[in-house]
Amino acid sequence: xTEISLKSAYDKVxxxxxxxxxxxxAGDAILDLVTxxxxxxxxxxxxxxxxxKVPGKAYFTFQQxxxxxxxxxxxxxxVDPDTVGEFWGxxxxxxxxxxxFTKLSYTVALxxxxxxxxxxxxxxxxxxxxxxxxxxxxxxxxxxxxPSKKAILPVHxxxxxxxxxxLFDLGEKHPKVHLPVKMSTRExxxxxxxxxxxxxxxxxxxxxxxxxxxxxxxxxxxxxxxxVEICVPDQWLTYQTLLAQMDRIYYFDIPERYQALTNSYPxxxxxxxxxEFFKEIDEVVRS
Amino acid sequence: xTEISLKSAYDKVxxxxxxxxxxxxAGDAILDLVTxxxxxxxxxxxxxxxxxKVPGKAYFTFQQxxxxxxxxxxxxxxVDPDTVGEFWGxxxxxxxxxxxFTKLSYTVALxxxxxxxxxxxxxxxxxxxxxxxxxxxxxxxxxxxxPSKKAILPVHxxxxxxxxxxLFDLGEKHPKVHLPVKMSTRExxxxxxxxxxxxxxxxxxxxxxxxxxxxxxxxxxxxxxxxVEICVPDQWLTYQTLLAQMDRIYYFDIPERYQALTNSYPxxxxxxxxxEFFKEIDEVVRS
Numbered sequence: 060x061t062e063i064s065l066k067s068a069y070d071k072v073x074x075x076x077x078x079x080x081x082x083x084x085a086g087d088a089i090l091d092l093v094t095x096x097x098x099x100x101x102x103x104x105x106x107x108x109x110x111x112k113v114p115g116k117a118y119f120t121f122q123q124x125x126x127x128x129x130x131x132x133x134x135x136x137x138v139d140p141d142t143v144g145e146f147w148g149x150x151x152x153x154x155x156x157x158x159x160f161t162k163l164s165y166t167v168a169l170x171x172x173x174x175x176x177x178x179x180x181x182x183x184x185x186x187x188x189x190x191x192x193x194x195x196x197x198x199x200x201x202x203x204x205x206p207s208k209k210a211i212l213p214v215h216x217x218x219x220x221x222x223x224x225x226l227f228d229l230g231e232k233h234p235k236v237h238l239p240v241k242m243s244t245r246e247x248x249x250x251x252x253x254x255x256x257x258x259x260x261x262x263x264x265x266x267x268x269x270x271x272x273x274x275x276x277x278x279x280x281x282x283x284x285x286x287v288e289i290c291v292p293d294q295w296l297t298y299q300t301l302l303a304q305m306d307r308i309y310y311f312d313i314p315e316r317y318q319a320l321t322n323s324y325p326x327x328x329x330x331x332x333x334x335e336f337f338k339e340i341d342e343v344v345r346s
Numbered sequence: 347x348t349e350i351s352l353k354s355a356y357d358k359v360x361x362x363x364x365x366x367x368x369x370x371x372a373g374d375a376i377l378d379l380v381t382x383x384x385x386x387x388x389x390x391x392x393x394x395x396x397x398x399k400v401p402g403k404a405y406f407t408f409q410q411x412x413x414x415x416x417x418x419x420x421x422x423x424x425v426d427p428d429t430v431g432e433f434w435g436x437x438x439x440x441x442x443x444x445x446x447f448t449k450l451s452y453t454v455a456l457x458x459x460x461x462x463x464x465x466x467x468x469x470x471x472x473x474x475x476x477x478x479x480x481x482x483x484x485x486x487x488x489x490x491x492x493p494s495k496k497a498i499l500p501v502h503x504x505x506x507x508x509x510x511x512x513l514f515d516l517g518e519k520h521p522k523v524h525l526p527v528k529m530s531t532r533e534x535x536x537x538x539x540x541x542x543x544x545x546x547x548x549x550x551x552x553x554x555x556x557x558x559x560x561x562x563x564x565x566x567x568x569x570x571x572x573x574v575e576i577c578v579p580d581q582w583l584t585y586q587t588l589l590a591q592m593d594r595i596y597y598f599d600i601p602e603r604y605q606a607l608t609n610s611y612p613x614x615x616x617x618x619x620x621x622e623f624f625k626e627i628d629e630v631v632r633s
Contacts, residue, residue, distance in 0.1 A: 214587045215614065219580045253540045253589060260588035293506045300501045301547035302540060327502065 061099045062178050068092040069171065069189060076192045080199035080206060089193055090147050093167050096174035097140040104177060110285045113315055118286045121173050126180060128173035130277045130286045132312050135165035161334045165311050168193050168274055187242055194240045194272050195225055201340060202227055212261045223254050233345050237267040242274040255303035268344055269305040272333065275312040290316035299328045307343055309333040348386045349465050355379040356458065356476060363479045367486035367493060376480055377434050380454050383461035384427040391464060397572045400602055405573045408460050413467060415460035417564045417573045419599050422452035430454065448621045452598050455480050455561055474529055481527045481559050482512055488627060489514055499548045510541050520632050524554040529561040542590035555631055556592040559620065562599040577603035586615045594630055596620040
């Protein structure tokens, strides 16, 4: 029953986002999926504390039988669907407190992934696709324009179409936005910087602002129940210096070592909490 | 029994390559593994014809019960281990006919992968690692120098180490060689061009020659037994034009659509049969 309603709510999110990313209907479908997911997690799973190896962060997760979902940062997750609905309404009316938006966005992004993981461990694509839908919706709504997923690049005199995560065209007066979105990066992150480089090479530096949105970098050891963060700060600094520049990198839960990286190189690489985007939106995308 | 001897022969290849890629001992270990693999394929598996959807190519594979290995191009594969041993000796003494080297190298690269796939379907890393060992050995032996797997890149005043497939230092008088090696590319290929770009940005264009070595791009549908080649020529042309330049791309079995790509853009992207490298080695790496 839950599995079927979760699947149909997920399909609806995908369908409505693809029809109109910025629509209220897409937002409503996202909230529906989150509510169904939280009810399933509350009613059919139990909470298990995890062993945090990350200083200053505490994690738990939801468990059903011997199936574990991914780690949840205790600081940000809202277990109660009614509170999520309330904060969601506040966000829509532009009245939400910044700390509550951080919690809301963390919970909305994560809850469906947790439910999907418990119901179908093999489905790696579902969580990634949902996260893309949610971030795509937030940006489209905030920028007032729908994204494209196809870059058109001039290559030896003809236009070549290349699939990228999201591209936003904000009109002639503003740079466009290249928005790579990933739940976590691992080795695939080089693709985001490479796409930025392709856009820079084709249209000149500054034609596309690079804004990368990531969820977290946690890894759960299923035997020891230990949570670590997998980070490669030297690689990131190298990509940012020698491959292309991202204007901003936003995390829903900034990994400790990337926070240290941006503290050490504040003029080279800017990594911030996701909620910050909505405070600096004009500076980031319309400058 | 076969599984144990295959595993120990594979471990020996890895160990001896890491000790000295260009050594005869590493070469002997590779031939041993290939011989054991071919004996296993001949004695414990049977040959099944596949349905080729690639014009001009015919494929078969080895099958044990309902486990299938990957597709084998009939034109290049040598089933008989004695013939492989003979050709191997001719190659070592520099006496092999070019067509026979093409067959030898195709068979050596593929036979252990087929055996590993049948004995342990889940082991994706084994075939990739063995292919890297074989190509690393061939290049190290031909260039007379061992590769490194760590690039050192200057980033904001300090040296950052980044893992790449292979880097060869041919002395002060020659450019170095950046050698990405993959059995097949799929979406991961952007990494190879990105690494080339990092080297170009750090040391100037031409400091590292980019030579990419790939096996094939076949995909087997396990239900229909159909073999197709998965190619993204527009993506490749874009990477080669806007990201970085590979001096050469060599395939053990060139996919039809990449052959067409290099025919259409011979001045932009050069894709050749792997055996060609040994005819043009001085032009490619010492010019």
